Amino acid sequence: xxxxxxxxxxxxxxxxxxxxxxxxxxxxxxxxxxxxxxxxxxxxxxxxxxxxxxxxxxxxxxxxxxxxxxxxxxxxxxxxxxxxxxxxxxxxxxxxxxxxxxxxxxxxxxxxxxxxxxxxxxxxxxxxxxxxxxxxxxxxxxxxxxxxxxxxxxxxxxxxxxxxxxxxxxxxxxxxxxxxxxxxxxxxxxxxxxxxxxxxxxxxxxxxxxxxxxxxxxxxxxxxxxxxxxxxxxxxxxxxxxxxxxxxxxxxxxxxxxxxxxxxxxxxxxxxxxxxxxxxxxxxxxxxxxxxxxxxxxxxxxxxxxxxxxxxxxxxxxxxxxxxxxxxxxxxxxxxxxxxxxxxxxxxxxxxxxxxxxxxxxxxxxxxxxxxxxxxxxxxxxxxxxxxxxxxxxxxxxxxxxxxxx
Amino acid sequence: xxxxxxxxxxxxxxxxxxxxxxxxxxxxxxxxxxxxxxxxxxxxxxxxxxxxxxxxxxxxxxxxxxxxxxxxxxxxxxxxxxxxxxxxxxxxxxxxxxxxxxxxxxxxxxxxxxxxxxxxxxxxxxxxxxxxxxxxxxxxxxxxxxxxxxxxxxxxxxxxxxxxxxxxxxxxxxxxxxxxxxxxxxxxxxxxxxxxxxxxxxxxxxxxxxxxxxxxxxxxxxxxxxxxxxxxxxxxxxxxxxxxxx
Ligand SMILES: Nc1ncnc2c1ncn2[C@@H]1O[C@H](COP(=O)(O)OP(=O)(O)OP(=O)(O)O)[C@@H](O)[C@H]1O
Ligand SMILES: [Mg+2]
Numbered sequence: 001x002x003x004x005x006x007x008x009x010x011x012x013x014x015x016x017x018x019x020x021x022x023x024x025x026x027x028x029x030x031x032x033x034x035x036x037x038x039x040x041x042x043x044x045x046x047x048x049x050x051x052x053x054x055x056x057x058x059x060x061x062x063x064x065x066x067x068x069x070x071x072x073x074x075x076x077x078x079x080x081x082x083x084x085x086x087x088x089x090x091x092x093x094x095x096x097x098x099x100x101x102x103x104x105x106x107x108x109x110x111x112x113x114x115x116x117x118x119x120x121x122x123x124x125x126x127x128x129x130x131x132x133x134x135x136x137x138x139x140x141x142x143x144x145x146x147x148x149x150x151x152x153x154x155x156x157x158x159x160x161x162x163x164x165x166x167x168x169x170x171x172x173x174x175x176x177x178x179x180x181x182x183x184x185x186x187x188x189x190x191x192x193x194x195x196x197x198x199x200x201x202x203x204x205x206x207x208x209x210x211x212x213x214x215x216x217x218x219x220x221x222x223x224x225x226x227x228x229x230x231x232x233x234x235x236x237x238x239x240x241x242x243x244x245x246x247x248x249x250x251x252x253x254x255x256x257x258x259x260x261x262x263x264x265x266x267x268x269x270x271x272x273x274x275x276x277x278x279x280x281x282x283x284x285x286x287x288x289x290x291x292x293x294x295x296x297x298x299x300x301x302x303x304x305x306x307x308x309x310x311x312x313x314x315x316x317x318x319x320x321x322x323x324x325x326x327x328x329x330x331x332x333x334x335x336x337x338x339x340x341x342x343x344x345x346x347x348x349x350x351x352x353x354x355x356x357x358x359x360x361x362x363x364x365x366x367x368x369x370x371x372x373x374x375x376x377x378x379x380x381x382x383x384x385x386x387x388x389x390x391x392x393x394x395x396x397x398x399x400x401x402x403x404x405x406x
Numbered sequence: 407x408x409x410x411x412x413x414x415x416x417x418x419x420x421x422x423x424x425x426x427x428x429x430x431x432x433x434x435x436x437x438x439x440x441x442x443x444x445x446x447x448x449x450x451x452x453x454x455x456x457x458x459x460x461x462x463x464x465x466x467x468x469x470x471x472x473x474x475x476x477x478x479x480x481x482x483x484x485x486x487x488x489x490x491x492x493x494x495x496x497x498x499x500x501x502x503x504x505x506x507x508x509x510x511x512x513x514x515x516x517x518x519x520x521x522x523x524x525x526x527x528x529x530x531x532x533x534x535x536x537x538x539x540x541x542x543x544x545x546x547x548x549x550x551x552x553x554x555x556x557x558x559x560x561x562x563x564x565x566x567x568x569x570x571x572x573x574x575x576x577x578x579x580x581x582x583x584x585x586x587x588x589x590x591x592x593x594x595x596x597x598x599x600x601x602x603x604x605x606x607x608x609x610x611x612x613x614x615x616x617x618x619x620x621x622x623x624x625x626x627x628x629x630x631x632x633x634x635x636x637x638x639x640x641x642x643x644x645x646x647x648x649x650x651x652x
Contacts, residue, residue, distance in 0.1 A: 005518050016506040316502045319463060320564070321491020321519040323484045399463050403502065 010333035025342035031292030032346025038288040040354035042281025044363040059230040081222040082260040095242035100128040103223035105213040109180040118164040124213025140173040140188030151211040156188040158203040236265040296382040303390035315402025328395035335387025343379030411437035416469035429455040431626040442598040444614035447623030495565030497575035510545040535563040555586035575606035591616040592640035
């Protein structure tokens, strides 16, 4: 029988039971749509994390005190104090792959203005902070070199702090706030950055010269981390290597001893989070794959029911000249029509759902290239695979028995 | 006239578990071209078994069956299928039309399995077959929109469409009232008068009298054969029958 006749017969048979055909297809539609959507979500979150990490700073290479062991950071009073302000100077002097560096000293506490107060974090940095963390001042100004060296009691506020201490849209420049009872003159407001991937509010901070935070607020002699910026995105590994070498020399660490600091760069962070989101993608994809499998079993079930129900029809077709192969092909064509049509609708639904979810989550909309083709191929295979046994059963019927079937 | 169907010492056994059923126990029989044969006999005497073998739906256990010069016993399943497709027409007691499918599509069906017939020719032949059974005005009706007699006429059109050498009917009037039965017989007689060979199984002696020859089966063998004298003309019979009014 010609392919055209085959599909015509299969289509006619399916159209005799439109609603059932639709319900059967629904399994495949949901399966394919969820595969595409889940892979899209997994991939979208990955791209989103990558963007966020890249947005954390310009070719950021971070130095924190304490050595990194396999299991995590090794804590200890002495090593937690291993970074000093002078380290920043030697890094800038001896590491050609580093273009900027700032020490960081942090403190948590209540910021108070008038009757209002707000729990937040105070960050002490140097002038390179804006460049390294890719931030800008939207109102007022950055602190000056003199304020830095003189431990001036000036600060810049993040948007969240402004909102909570002064109210939405107010300009706090020129006002004096208190942080841990120390008065700070507000000289500027930082740009809004919103939440990062991990849900932290990047606008909930107060920025001040690190000397001020180190000496007046925390009263410590060390710094809590050093942020550096490599000269370009390809040089973060190189910068990390140069910093390691410089700091080991400067800290007089013997060749046999461990580093008393840990360096992290974005590449490492990226690979950590990529592997997490890869697992996520695989998990989501597996769940969706299972639903596709269930859809396939649905087809198989309906094809079995259909073969049993239509035993007399099969007998008749054989009596008027249908060969076993014709019957086999007819039922295969039916299950393939079901799965492929379901697959096509599923792909469209999946792409639409990816777009809706993507825009709801403010994620980049990613439809994995080739996932449509893959789904399509999978559907065809499902149609053949799950249609095969029922079709084979039909084609093996004896025409007389089939005609006599009640 | 040439022998269209030749059956020689034909036996058919069925095996049901431990028991062997001898459905046909050595049948010799000849049907010549243009004949109109009615097979009669008690229930279980082997009529359907015989007709199924004549129709190449089943193979004999022993003996030979020669249809249109070819010995069927040696053919494979697929060869039998294409033989049925090209040489045979079936009419069943229960019509066996595809549900929710128009009369036209039902009649086209046998030609779908014949790749030599293109779709245009298929349609033309189906329309011609439907016309010859007087259903030109019902071509787009589905089985549930047709009476039993009309459904059987669609089935007859379907059996005709491939221009078979013989039409086989197993109790084709079994589900129909007397009047409709004679309408169907009139149709068969018309086809037969145009030269088509017809072999049919019936329980009703009156219906059997429409044929040219009767073969009576008993317990798997032929009990007796007889040429029908004063053969019933179904058309005249219909004219003389009172139209039922209730
Ligand atoms: N598939 C089968 N398996 C086993 N035995 C069968 C089978 N088909 C028919 N028989 C047996 O063969 C014998 C002849 O059956 P057949 O159907 O030919 O009778 P019949 O003359 O057509 O009867 P009826 O007038 O009731 O239709 C019966 O005894 C029946 O039980
Ligand atoms: Mg019978």
